[in-house]
Amino acid sequence: xxxxxxxxxxxxxxxxxxxxxxxxxxxxxxxxxxxxxxxxxxxxxxxxxxxxxxxxxxxxxxxxxxxxxxxxxxxxxxxxxxxxxxxxxxxxxxxxxxxxxxxxxxxxxxxxxxxxxxxxxxxxxxxxxxxxxxxxxxxxxxxxxxxxxxxxxxxxxxxxxxxxxxxxxxxxxxxxxxxxxxxxxxxxxxxxxxxxxxxxxxxxxxxxxxxxxxxxxxxxxxxxxxxxxxxxxxxxxxxxxxxxxxxxxxxxxxxxxxxxxxxxxxxxxxxxxxxxxxxxxxxxxxxxxxxxxxxxxxxxxxxxxxxxxxxxxxxxxxxxxxxxxxxxxxxxxxxxxxxxxxxxxxxxx
Numbered sequence: 366x367x368x369x370x371x372x373x374x375x376x377x378x379x380x381x382x383x384x385x386x387x388x389x390x391x392x393x394x395x396x397x398x399x400x401x402x403x404x405x406x407x408x409x410x411x412x413x414x415x416x417x418x419x420x421x422x423x424x425x426x427x428x429x430x431x432x433x434x435x436x437x438x439x440x441x442x443x444x445x446x447x448x449x450x451x452x453x454x455x456x457x458x459x460x461x462x463x464x465x466x467x468x469x470x471x472x473x474x475x476x477x478x479x480x481x482x483x484x485x486x487x488x489x490x491x492x493x494x495x496x497x498x499x500x501x502x503x504x505x506x507x508x509x510x511x512x513x514x515x516x517x518x519x520x521x522x523x524x525x526x527x528x529x530x531x532x533x534x535x536x537x538x539x540x541x542x543x544x545x546x547x548x549x550x551x552x553x554x555x556x557x558x559x560x561x562x563x564x565x566x567x568x569x570x571x572x573x574x575x576x577x578x579x580x581x582x583x584x585x586x587x588x589x590x591x592x593x594x595x596x597x598x599x600x601x602x603x604x605x606x607x608x609x610x611x612x613x614x615x616x617x618x619x620x621x622x623x624x625x626x627x628x629x630x631x632x633x634x635x636x637x638x639x640x641x642x643x644x645x646x647x648x649x650x651x652x653x654x655x656x657x658x659x660x661x662x663x664x665x666x667x668x669x670x671x672x673x674x675x676x677x678x679x680x681x682x683x684x685x686x687x688x689x690x691x692x693x694x695x696x697x698x699x700x701x702x703x704x705x706x707x708x709x710x711x712x713x714x
Contacts, residue, residue: 376400379407387411402427409434422462424449439465466541474536479550481531481618484559488614489524491564492571492607499572508591510575510603514660523608523646526639527615533635534619554621558687563617566683567610570676571603578602578669601651601662602669608647610676612640617684622692624685 372392376399380386386407390397397408405421409431412419421428421435424445429452432438440453443460450456457464496510582595591599615636616625631637650656651664665673 372396373398376404379404383407383411383414387415391415402431405431406434470536470540473540477537478532478534480555480621481534482528483550484555485528485531485614485618486524487556487559488563488567489519489607489611491560492567492610493519495568495572496603508579508596510572511600511607512661515600515604515662518650518660519607523643524611526642527611527636530633530635530639531615531618534633558621562683562687563614563680566680567607567614567676570610570672570679571606574606574665574669574673575599575603577672578665581666581668597661597663598665599669601657602665602673604662605647605651605665605670606673606676608643609674610680612643613677613680615640617681622688624688625681
């Protein structure tokens with residue numbers, strides 16, 4: 366990519382002083398041709414001294430020092446020498462430079478999918494822990510919304526397939542058109558989104574559905590501790606709210622910036638299958654008597670079920686508001702993020 370500020374140099378034009386060399390190359394669109402292996406070593410060293418991450422390609426024996434000096438040495442797998450391959454960090458088995466672009470895209474996609482997976486599960490953890498926190502803070506006077514077996518069903522039952530589907534999310538067309546999301550899998554924006562935005566929304570609907578089902582069963586705050594006959598349907602309502610919220614959360618986690626509808630609700634077919642299986646499992650755990658009794662719940666009353674199902678639109682709405690606010694806070698024309706310039710080095714004429 367050439368720009369009006371692009372610069373073209375030959376190896377004979379490079380200054381001997383490495384500081385001057387680094388300053389000359391430290392900008393976008395620099396092309397250096399007809400360089401010797403010694404020049405490649407000096408270029409790698411000069412740019413690294415200026416704090417840049419340098420990737421260097423080579424295939425000959427004399428390229429080994431430059432490949433070793435660079436942060437990422439790239440050698441040719443077919444035409445490269447054994448010495449170059451040993452000194453390199455990455456070997457192109459097909460000798461195709463386009464493979465580097467494909468590898469970077471795949472790496473960014475894998476990183477983004479890991480963040481989606483973490484966001485999905487951290488949100489679920491907030492909803493699972495909230496009933497225990499409320500119960501503990503009340504000294505056991507407030508009934509426990511969900512039990513340990515229900516938590517296990519959420520973690521190893523209803524949540525597994527959507528999480529796997531998020532891990533198989535296809536690469537975004539914009540994967541290479543924007544800067545990487547960050548250097549860490551877990552950072553403050555991810556924690557705010559998963560714990561405070563999505564997690565608290567899901568937990569609020571969960572506890573509301575639980576209280577609504579208890580009220581439908583005749584219990585109110587300050588009354589005697591509810592019995593199993595009224596507690597189990599209310600617990601089923603709370604369980605349903607968490608599952609419904611996680612269904613919406615799975616769609617929301619497909620992108621950290623875009624509304625799920627813009628991605629296409631059916632564009633990840635694995636997620637559709639996963640949500641369908643999750644729905645069937647939820648129905649079985651609520652309405653198949655032996656399964657429901659084993660984990661300590663019953664089918665919720667209509668009022669509790671309707672409140673629980675509100676978790677799906679509520680989570681999507683909270684996610685949409687969060688993404689809208691994040692876009693408004695983001696500068697319209699953000700400056701270059703300070704990443705290293707790209708420099709093309711070639712020995713060919």
